[in-house]
Amino acid sequence: MSQRKPDRRVRRTRQQLSEALMSLILEKGYDAVTIEEITERADLGRTTFYLHYKDKDELLIQSLEAVYDDLVNQIDPHPIEEWSMTGEALSAMAFQHAAENARLYQIILSGQGGTSIAQRIRAYIAQTAIRIIETHYAQYIPKTAVPLEILGNYIAISMMGLMTWWLENDQPYSAAEMISFFHQLNFLGAAKTMGLTLSEDAFTQ
Amino acid sequence: MSQRKPDRRVRRTRQQLSEALMSLILEKGYDAVTIEEITERADLGRTTFYLHYKDKDELLIQSLEAVYDDLVNQIDPHPIEEWSMTGEALSAMAFQHAAENARLYQIILSGQGGTSIAQRIRAYIAQTAIRIIETHYAQYIPKTAVPLEILGNYIAISMMGLMTWWLENDQPYSAAEMISFFHQLNFLGAAKTMGLTLSEDAFTQ
DNA sequence: CTATATTATAAACACCATGTTCATAATTGT
DNA sequence: ACAATTATGAACATGGTGTTTATAATATAG
Incomplete structure (x- = not known):
């Protein structure tokens, strides 16, 4: 185990570097940011960085890690049994978290901050969705034509995709509206959402 | 209008540079590729590149542009009226195209090749989906609770997301299976796909 | 086929960010 | 107040970038 409290100067230095990087990314994009700029904005010597x-990547990873941990800490403590059957609570929390950290989520979801963080979040959501399905709908699982793995990933992907679109277009709808849209599309389906009534076996060729 | 046929040497040079970049990206990732390496593999002088x-980005953009044009040229000639109501033809063509260019799609969809290309493809698919909806389901549009813009983007996003997962996991299912899964999830919805029957207004709070 | 224009090339150069070393100064925890 | 840790600036080597220039190779038009 590493020490809980590093030197005061260390905490201060890392904090400043992290903040400097974030603000610079939002100004000119990750790739364009230089270590010299980071240390300059953080008001630190360049050698201190090393x-x-x-390198730059390591700083970014550790900075974004905090965002991921924050999301997991919000979701994980809640017992699955409390959640509504549609997973509404889960997606609501995710959208809420994105809304509260809009600028950071833009970096993460755009793939700017390396794809790794976005992939980890996606994997976590997919796994959580699968857990919900297994807990609440165990009796249906053998009947599903679509593998559970795909189902979980589909839910995670479409949620994050909608989130990306929403953030990139400067949040043209409220978080509550987006959650509602997501549920209609994801659980009811695009066809039903439009008002169509389809025969059940239209897709089971 | 630019000339149709540039100098023979120009065509050859650009072709070699493009192929060199693609193969290098697949070996070590876009960021790690250097212009010196590209020209070396293409067996050209470094100055020739300029x-x-x-820069590197411009070469990548123009190289991937060809992939995009290829997809559009496959889709666009078909009159919308020919397509089945579910847009099955469209998604089938997209999955087929991805399967045929799996390595390139991994680059594009992973966000490696800059996010711009993936965004353009997504925008095109979303716009096409909206066109289909407007053509075939005009009578339902006023009733839709979800804005058409979101509906179109949701379809595009979930298709490309599923495609990304599929390619990253080394195509564990056939293209035909993926198309079937996509349709069940996207048009029938996750709930129906699982075998659940929900009351119609469970989501219209 | 030849003349002219275009393109490819190598060498040399200035430039900038990276990453390391080292001696010194400042700050911290005790 | 003291010993340990951390921050710093200067100096340096490295490597990729992008430009210039003079020259060679090649394509296309007439």
């Missing part, structure tokens, strides 16, 4: 991080 | 492209 005392803490190997 | 005779044709401003």
Whole structure:
């Protein structure tokens, strides 16, 4: 285990570097940001950077890690049994978290901050969705024509995709509206959402 | 209008640079590729590169542009009226195209090749989906609770997301299976797909 | 086929960000 | 107040970028 409290200067330095990087990314994009700029904005010597991080990527990863941990800590404590059957609570929390950290989510979801963080979040949501399905709908599982793995990933992907579109277009709808849209599309389906009534076996060729 | 046929040497040079970049990306990822490496593999002088492209990004954009044009040229000639009501033809063509260009699609969809290309493809698919809806389901449009713009983007996003998952996991199912899964999830909805029967207004609060 | 224009090339160069080393100064925890 | 840790600036080597210039190779038009 590493020490809980590093030197006060260390905490201060890392905090400043993290904040400097984030603000610079939002200004000119991750790739264009230079280590010199980061240390300059953080008001630190350039050599100090290498005392803490190997390179730019390592700083970014550790900075975004905090966002991921925050989301998981919000979701995980809640017992699955409390959640509504549609997973509404889960998606509501995710959208809420995105709304509260809109600028950071733009970095994460755009793939700017390396795809790794977005993939981890997606994997976590997919796994959580699968857990919900297994808990609440165990009796239906053998009947599903679509593998559970795909179902879970589909839910995670479409939620994050909608979130990406929403953030990139400067949140043209409220978080509550987006959650509602997502549920209609994801659980009712596009056809039903439009008002169509289809025969049940139109898709089971 | 630019000339139809540039100098033979120009065509050859650009072709070689494009192929060199693609193979290098697949080996070590876009960021790690250097212009020196590209020209070395293409067996060209380094200065020659700057005779044709401003930087690495420009070469990548123009190279991937060809993939995009290929997809559009496959889809666009078909009159909308021919397509089945579910847009099955469209998604089938997209999955087919992805299967045929799996390695390139991995680059595009992973966000490696800059996010711009993936966004353009997504925008095109979304717009096409909206066109289909407007053509075939005009009478339902006023009734839809979800804005058409979101509906179209949702379809595009979930298709490309499923495609990304599929390629990243080394195509664990056939293209035909994926198309079937996509339709069940996207048009029938996750709930129906699982075998659940929900009351119609469970989501219209 | 030849003349002219275009394109490819290598060498040399300035430039900038990276990453390391080292001696010194400042700050911290105790 | 003291010992340990951390921050710093200067100096340096490295490597990729992008430009210039003079020259060679090649294509296309007439």
